[in-house]
Amino acid sequence: xxxxxxxxxxxxxxxVISLAAAVSCAKTGPDPxxxxxxxxxxxxxxxxxxxxxxxxxxxxxxxxQELDDEERAAAEEQRKEEEEKEKEDVLSExxxxxxxxxxxxxxxxxxxxxxxxxxxxxPDECIVIEGHCDExxxxxxxxxxxxxxxxxxxxxxxxxxxxxxxxxxxxxxEERPxxxxxxEEVWEKNRRAEFRFCRD
Amino acid sequence: xxxxxxxxxxxxxxxxxxxxxxxxxxxxxxxxxINISEPFADKIPMAMPVFKALSEGDTVExxxxxxxxxxxxxxxxTGYFKMVDRKAFLVDPENQGITPKxxxxxxxxxIGAELLITGGVRRKADVLQxxxxxxxxxxxxxxxxxxxxxxxxxxxxxxxxFCSEVIRSLTGRRGLFESRIAFVGGExxxxxxxxxxxxxxxxxRLTDPQDIVVSPAWSPDGGSLAYTEYSDDHPNxxxxxxxAGQKKRFASYEGINLTPAWQPGSQGLAATLSFEGDENIxxxxxxxxxxKKLTDSWGVDVSPSFSPDGSRMAFVSNRxxxxxxxxxxxxxxxxxxxxxxxxxxxxxxxxxxxDKIVYSGMKNGDxxxxxxxAESGEKSRLTSGKGSNEAPSxxxxxxxxxxxxxxxxxxQLYVMTASGTDQRRLLDMPGPQKLPDWSPARQ
Numbered sequence: 001x002x003x004x005x006x007x008x009x010x011x012x013x014x015x016v017i018s019l020a021a022a023v024s025c026a027k028t029g030p031d032p033x034x035x036x037x038x039x040x041x042x043x044x045x046x047x048x049x050x051x052x053x054x055x056x057x058x059x060x061x062x063x064x065q066e067l068d069d070e071e072r073a074a075a076e077e078q079r080k081e082e083e084e085k086e087k088e089d090v091l092s093e094x095x096x097x098x099x100x101x102x103x104x105x106x107x108x109x110x111x112x113x114x115x116x117x118x119x120x121x122x123p124d125e126c127i128v129i130e131g132h133c134d135e136x137x138x139x140x141x142x143x144x145x146x147x148x149x150x151x152x153x154x155x156x157x158x159x160x161x162x163x164x165x166x167x168x169x170x171x172x173x174e175e176r177p178x179x180x181x182x183x184e185e186v187w188e189k190n191r192r193a194e195f196r197f198c199r200d
Numbered sequence: 201x202x203x204x205x206x207x208x209x210x211x212x213x214x215x216x217x218x219x220x221x222x223x224x225x226x227x228x229x230x231x232x233x234i235n236i237s238e239p240f241a242d243k244i245p246m247a248m249p250v251f252k253a254l255s256e257g258d259t260v261e262x263x264x265x266x267x268x269x270x271x272x273x274x275x276x277x278t279g280y281f282k283m284v285d286r287k288a289f290l291v292d293p294e295n296q297g298i299t300p301k302x303x304x305x306x307x308x309x310x311i312g313a314e315l316l317i318t319g320g321v322r323r324k325a326d327v328l329q330x331x332x333x334x335x336x337x338x339x340x341x342x343x344x345x346x347x348x349x350x351x352x353x354x355x356x357x358x359x360x361x362f363c364s365e366v367i368r369s370l371t372g373r374r375g376l377f378e379s380r381i382a383f384v385g386g387e388x389x390x391x392x393x394x395x396x397x398x399x400x401x402x403x404x405r406l407t408d409p410q411d412i413v414v415s416p417a418w419s420p421d422g423g424s425l426a427y428t429e430y431s432d433d434h435p436n437x438x439x440x441x442x443x444a445g446q447k448k449r450f451a452s453y454e455g456i457n458l459t460p461a462w463q464p465g466s467q468g469l470a471a472t473l474s475f476e477g478d479e480n481i482x483x484x485x486x487x488x489x490x491x492k493k494l495t496d497s498w499g500v501d502v503s504p505s506f507s508p509d510g511s512r513m514a515f516v517s518n519r520x521x522x523x524x525x526x527x528x529x530x531x532x533x534x535x536x537x538x539x540x541x542x543x544x545x546x547x548x549x550x551x552x553x554x555d556k557i558v559y560s561g562m563k564n565g566d567x568x569x570x571x572x573x574a575e576s577g578e579k580s581r582l583t584s585g586k587g588s589n590e591a592p593s594x595x596x597x598x599x600x601x602x603x604x605x606x607x608x609x610x611x612q613l614y615v616m617t618a619s620g621t622d623q624r625r626l627l628d629m630p631g632p633q634k635l636p637d638w639s640p641a642r643q
Contacts, residue, residue: 137544137567141503141516147458151479
């Protein structure tokens with residue numbers, strides 16, 4: 001007897017959870033293509049439908065609770081994803097330089113301003129500023145120039161209120177081009193500063 | 201690894217002696233054979249008959265042939281000489297001796313040979329003995345006579361030792377044949393420091409491959425190499441001990457640790473560091489501690505290279521808006537700009553024997569090698585044509601320059617005379633080769 005009840009209860013729970021999932025999926029937004037009629041629905045018998053409705057009504061109290069939890073989890077998930085995306089966006093935006101130049105263009109300053117805000121909002125985060133050069137010029141000078149570019153980015157961020165401890169610099173000179181090849185179109189993509197998180 | 205430097209092992213070389221110098225009188229014109237200002241414009245015609253086997257046996261004959269080939273290649277390598285064609289010889293060397301009494305110098309004058317070298321090889325058990333003489337057919341004198349004794353494996357060293365004496369007797373300078381060349385080799389992400397003899401022989405890889413490796417620099421005694429390697433994603437300066445075959449971390453300040461250059465006459469070296477937020481050149485002690493900040497201008501200061509006495513330093517700075525070569529007097533700290541032509545002049549290397557500085561300059565996108573006098577500012581271009589030519593480094597006697605060229609695609613090592621003549625590949629090695637540094641003369 002006890003066993004029988006247990007099995008019935010488990011089956012019931014499974015049904016409630018799958019129903020809740022179906023409802024939560026339906027809540028993700030309107031379907032612009034209209035509702036498709038599925039053959040299984042049509043083949044549902046009268047008895048089956050009434051049984052389904054009965055069970056849904058029986059468990060309506062628990063169902064509400066489950067729905068709330070699902071919503072909260074989904075919202076939390078979404079918030080985390082957005083944060084992650086924001087973090088990625090803040091990092092992935094590169095800034096570019098003129099040939100043999102480490103000064104920041106107006107465009108570069110705009111990009112850096114977004115990083116300033118994020119870094120001030122996230123004082124526990126630490127980023128590495130990578131300085132890069134195009135293939136022209138000589139190896140040693142380009143390594144020093146890459147360092148100068150990274151340092152001038154760091155200077156800007158610190159002057160804008162970012163804690164210097166959140167920042168470190170490294171130069172790769174012409175050793176790690178964003179794009180292989182020659183010509184101004186390639187070179188202008190390679191004269192850059194890139195950003196990544198510090199390693200733990 | 202240090203084969204060419206094993207001269208010390210040829211203990212029997214102490215037997216080397218001046219064999220015969222009949223007219224030892226005048227000293228004042230000792231070094232007037234090679235015009236120092238234009239040494240490579242007119243090559244000196246040199247005759248070198250095949251070396252003679254002075255004892256019986258096939259191995260002696262073979263050793264004589266080998267010694268002959270090594271000497272001819274090595275002396276030709278300097279760019280000073282042109283070898284007189286053997287077909288022009290008036291006498292059959294097979295039927296002639298190698299000592300002054302055997303030789304009629306008129307036969308060599310008549311074919312225009314301004315210098316004559318004779319050589320002989322003999323073997324006693326496992327001991328190889330070689331004797332060489334350098335004649336001046338016009339003055340009728342023997343300029344040099346040496347006898348070397350060693351084992352078969354020491355043959356190249358013995359021949360090079362005589363080559364070194366030849367050059368010293370003609371120019372007053374030595375060191376080329378006792379030198380090596382270090383450089384960065386290997387594909388991107390797999391770079392390492394390599395070294396070879398002055399002529400590309402005896403190539404060895406010294407360090408383990410790393411992501412980024414740059415600017416190897418020989419210590420004044422030739423026993424160590426300082427270089428920058430990215431390890432743990434940080435550009436540190438290491439010192440590689442050639443005797444021990446091991447590297448030691450030398451400087452790993454925050455930021456970059458770049459372009460080490462040893463200061464002659466001291467244990468220390470100069471390098472570019474950025475731990476203060478700006479790329480400046482610092483003098484470091486023998487243990488890598490900061491001794492003194494040498495440059496203090498905002499922007500890039502990089503690539504130090506010292507004058508032979510260590511009192512002045514050439515370096516690259518972009519303090520005027522573009523990279524140019526500057527010279528600092530270390531005592532007074534005064535700095536003067538040396539290059540004005542063009543907007544990109546980098547990689548200075550100060551001659552070990554004069555006030556000449558080689559560097560690479562960019563014009564219309566092409567990089568070529570120039571030489572400039574640190575005193576007068578007079579300059580001339582040494583390379584031209586296809587590809588970029590960069591990273592020049594002087595040989596220890598100041599007679600040659602090694603550099604990187606992309607004239608046939610990949611960056612590869614080339615050598616030329618100090619006047620820019622006789623440009624050719626240094627060694628036949630696949631893959632890119634960069635940033636060569638010619639060692640000092642091994643004592």
